Amino acid sequence: xxxxxHHPRFARHTxxxxxxxxxxxxxxxxxxxxxxxxxxxxxxxxLTIVANASGDYTQNFNPYNTANITTSQGVVYxxxxxFNRQDGxxxxxxxxxxxxxxxxxxxxxxxxxxxxxSDGQPMTSADxxxxxxxxKKYPAMDxxxxxxxxxxxxxxxxxxVVVKLSGPFTPILWYLGGQTWILPQHIWQSVxxxxxxxxxxxxxxxxxxxxxxxxxxxxxTKNPYFWQPGEPKVTELHYPAFDSNTSAELAMDEGSxxxxxxxxxxxxKTFINRDPAHNYYWFPPSDILMLFVNTxxxxxxxxxxxxxxxxxxxxxxLSKIAESGYExxxxxxxxxxxxxxxxxxxxxxxxxxxxxxxxxxxxxxxxGFTKGPxxxxxxxxxxxxxxxxxxxxxxxxxxxxxxxIASNLKTLGIDVHINTISQDAWTNNLxxxxxxxxxxxxxxxxxxxxxxxxxxxxxxxxxxxxxxxxNYERWMDPTTDHLLDQFAQSNDLATxxxxxxxxxxxxxxxxxxxxxxxxxxxxxxTTTSYTGWPDPKHAYAEPSPFSYPxxxxxxxxxxxVS
Amino acid sequence: MRxxxxxxxxxxxxxxxxxxxxxxxxxxxxxxxxxxMLFRLKGKASPQAIHAINILLGINTHDSLLAQYGQYLNxxxxxxxxxxxxxxPTPVSQVIAQDLPWTLVLVGVTLVISFVVGTLLGxxxxxxxxxxxxxxxxxxxxxLSAIPYFWxxxxxxxxxxxxxxWFPTYGGYxxxxxxxxxxxxxLLSALQHAxxxxxxxxIGSIAGWILGMRNTMITTLSEDYVxxxxxxxxxxxxxxxxxxxxNAILPNITSFALSLGFVVSGALLTEIVFSYPGIGFALxxxxxxxxxxxxxxxxxxxxxxxxxxxxxxxxxxxxxDPRVRHERG
Numbered sequence: 001x002x003x004x005x006h007h008p009r010f011a012r013h014t015x016x017x018x019x020x021x022x023x024x025x026x027x028x029x030x031x032x033x034x035x036x037x038x039x040x041x042x043x044x045x046x047l048t049i050v051a052n053a054s055g056d057y058t059q060n061f062n063p064y065n066t067a068n069i070t071t072s073q074g075v076v077y078x079x080x081x082x083f084n085r086q087d088g089x090x091x092x093x094x095x096x097x098x099x100x101x102x103x104x105x106x107x108x109x110x111x112x113x114x115x116x117x118s119d120g121q122p123m124t125s126a127d128x129x130x131x132x133x134x135x136k137k138y139p140a141m142d143x144x145x146x147x148x149x150x151x152x153x154x155x156x157x158x159x160x161v162v163v164k165l166s167g168p169f170t171p172i173l174w175y176l177g178g179q180t181w182i183l184p185q186h187i188w189q190s191v192x193x194x195x196x197x198x199x200x201x202x203x204x205x206x207x208x209x210x211x212x213x214x215x216x217x218x219x220x221t222k223n224p225y226f227w228q229p230g231e232p233k234v235t236e237l238h239y240p241a242f243d244s245n246t247s248a249e250l251a252m253d254e255g256s257x258x259x260x261x262x263x264x265x266x267x268x269k270t271f272i273n274r275d276p277a278h279n280y281y282w283f284p285p286s287d288i289l290m291l292f293v294n295t296x297x298x299x300x301x302x303x304x305x306x307x308x309x310x311x312x313x314x315x316x317x318l319s320k321i322a323e324s325g326y327e328x329x330x331x332x333x334x335x336x337x338x339x340x341x342x343x344x345x346x347x348x349x350x351x352x353x354x355x356x357x358x359x360x361x362x363x364x365x366x367x368g369f370t371k372g373p374x375x376x377x378x379x380x381x382x383x384x385x386x387x388x389x390x391x392x393x394x395x396x397x398x399x400x401x402x403x404x405i406a407s408n409l410k411t412l413g414i415d416v417h418i419n420t421i422s423q424d425a426w427t428n429n430l431x432x433x434x435x436x437x438x439x440x441x442x443x444x445x446x447x448x449x450x451x452x453x454x455x456x457x458x459x460x461x462x463x464x465x466x467x468x469x470x471n472y473e474r475w476m477d478p479t480t481d482h483l484l485d486q487f488a489q490s491n492d493l494a495t496x497x498x499x500x501x502x503x504x505x506x507x508x509x510x511x512x513x514x515x516x517x518x519x520x521x522x523x524x525x526t527t528t529s530y531t532g533w534p535d536p537k538h539a540y541a542e543p544s545p546f547s548y549p550x551x552x553x554x555x556x557x558x559x560x561v562s
Numbered sequence: 563m564r565x566x567x568x569x570x571x572x573x574x575x576x577x578x579x580x581x582x583x584x585x586x587x588x589x590x591x592x593x594x595x596x597x598x599m600l601f602r603l604k605g606k607a608s609p610q611a612i613h614a615i616n617i618l619l620g621i622n623t624h625d626s627l628l629a630q631y632g633q634y635l636n637x638x639x640x641x642x643x644x645x646x647x648x649x650x651p652t653p654v655s656q657v658i659a660q661d662l663p664w665t666l667v668l669v670g671v672t673l674v675i676s677f678v679v680g681t682l683l684g685x686x687x688x689x690x691x692x693x694x695x696x697x698x699x700x701x702x703x704x705x706l707s708a709i710p711y712f713w714x715x716x717x718x719x720x721x722x723x724x725x726x727x728w729f730p731t732y733g734g735y736x737x738x739x740x741x742x743x744x745x746x747x748x749l750l751s752a753l754q755h756a757x758x759x760x761x762x763x764x765i766g767s768i769a770g771w772i773l774g775m776r777n778t779m780i781t782t783l784s785e786d787y788v789x790x791x792x793x794x795x796x797x798x799x800x801x802x803x804x805x806x807x808x809n810a811i812l813p814n815i816t817s818f819a820l821s822l823g824f825v826v827s828g829a830l831l832t833e834i835v836f837s838y839p840g841i842g843f844a845l846x847x848x849x850x851x852x853x854x855x856x857x858x859x860x861x862x863x864x865x866x867x868x869x870x871x872x873x874x875x876x877x878x879x880x881x882x883d884p885r886v887r888h889e890r891g
Binding site: 054058060067140142143144148175196214215216217238241242243244248251253254256424431443450453454457467469 | 600647720844
């Protein structure tokens, strides 16, 4: 049978030619359109910031909304005080001074005169009192739980705000002065429930105001009424939207980003070496990466077992391999060193974790564990020492970290099963306490109190099966609570140091949670267009663009390269 | 007509079932959105934040599942998709409206291109069965589409955007210099940003169209009516297109309709690799944040689009295939 497909005469080259021509023509158009995509060369007169990698924006600048656009805190809405967490100093900002009453139950703020909102209206103590009272009225806005401590806020005159507390509680100053974003009463009084307000065109006292918004890019421009004369020197900020760290990193590597805060493996090769004269990074510590241990579960309720686990972990390998060496080994005291140096008990000066398998073996043997023929320890009843370690599948650095921990513990004689799970399952397991071992960050603040309060206070815990807010290991200890109270109810450094020494002792001796590494702030920058960036010698603020209101302070230190 | 009405009834039942599953499945997942929101802050919130977030999201409502279902259906009937949790307090419809145009253009256009080009190429290689074109083209495209899309896209991004600087590395347009609208500058910029993602999508999907078309075409070519047409001395192009291809294209039309429906689900990997705006990433955010309203809104959109596309395919069959008309009409 003759079939059409075998006939060469069917070939029609002319038509193919036309198609090819068409394809070539469109290709030429495409290439023509591609001219000028390279962003190298002369710099723009704006500063580009990678503030997050979570996709397109919605127009929401509400500083009290967890879904807000990161640029509103600090850059638009300011705080009463600026806490430099790098040196522990507390600096005047919208308030020129603050004063605790002698019994520590009242704080009086003196409000800076001559500050104006970006619409030209004056900012007064009435705005401050309005903001704080708004948080009382709408508890969904009170994300730091201020009104668990406050009883009243009044503005007796235009430059004074008086805050009354239900009892002495000095750490409130951080949330009150450092993390409460002052809102304009003349705009927010008609908003109603502020937690449900998107605040599309924010009016703040900060150095910048919104110039234009698209889901892909936010442009901020100078606030003409900003209270610091001559500031800001950077006239325009660009916040492009990125879907992933990878694409943010490429943009950074090709030089189209001035300021970023992203994790990038092998930063020397990918970023620094591309322009060693202008590209820099600095990863100062922010908090402690903990190995959370479920202290309610046998045998993890036994201190020697927790100690054995801690002794057997090779933290320097963890730091080098899992975290590219960016995260140094944590202090056994749970303090973030060197920042918390002034709270370090002299007896723990220089104390470091050491890998010590013999000590670990002795700890296990001291509570009756014996090594079986398979190299795994078992208790008197023959129950094998076998634990689960939860890790989020998408946190790749933690996944390799877990593998190191598991193999370390296996060497000691503890069988560890790694549970690679989704972030939902991981958060759920941590909060309801259905885990053995799990890695997680801690909640930092300007003093070590904040990490320990979240980590160890019994009221931040909950029975197994119920949601704990941050004390996931479920450490319930009256002594610890008492020491935390002692710290919180004082503003005398010596008393606070004494309380902190007690907590450090608990951390070192009882290991309620096992410190692994210092978690860093990610921070990369280029000096091609702007100088004045924070660095180890000029640690005037937390340098990551995700730190608020430190982002504002950094921007106010920058100036364009002439 | 009766055929079409019957199909329509079927689609309504399918819609109801999909909407109900859409309501149920997210609620069976572990965890709760307040927790997810707290963990998104990575320790930057105080332990007290969970109380505020619970109030914010109204987590402590004790409505029964049935009452929630009733409320959900009622809202849907009024076109109210609710408020997104991830992007609170932005309404779901606004999040979708913001992202959908990008997805429709990028994924829709690439789908049409790869369907048209792939089907034509498939017809052509089948027509020249055994020729050089036929021995080279299908294996090459099969090889290309067998490469994991994520990897292919990253390689393209690295070489053509980052290394050679021919294309931009991220975004849907140059937001620094252009403003969305109908200006030539913006359209050119958007085109320039879309080319690389589009090429990767086409490379990743075209082989399916080519092979599908080629295989059915080869079967069709051995039919007697094709031989008859040849014997009549009809022009080659007419035999290829109106005799062989028209009959061979039916399975490809079905898959095209199905793919058309899924256009609205976005191209997640493309969006992630190229930081391209679109609905796929919004859906990922919704899943990560247990954002039921946004998840439900996007799934609803997908369901409706798939059903509509299938209905259109049914219509196309009526036009293309006389048997459907005669048997059931």
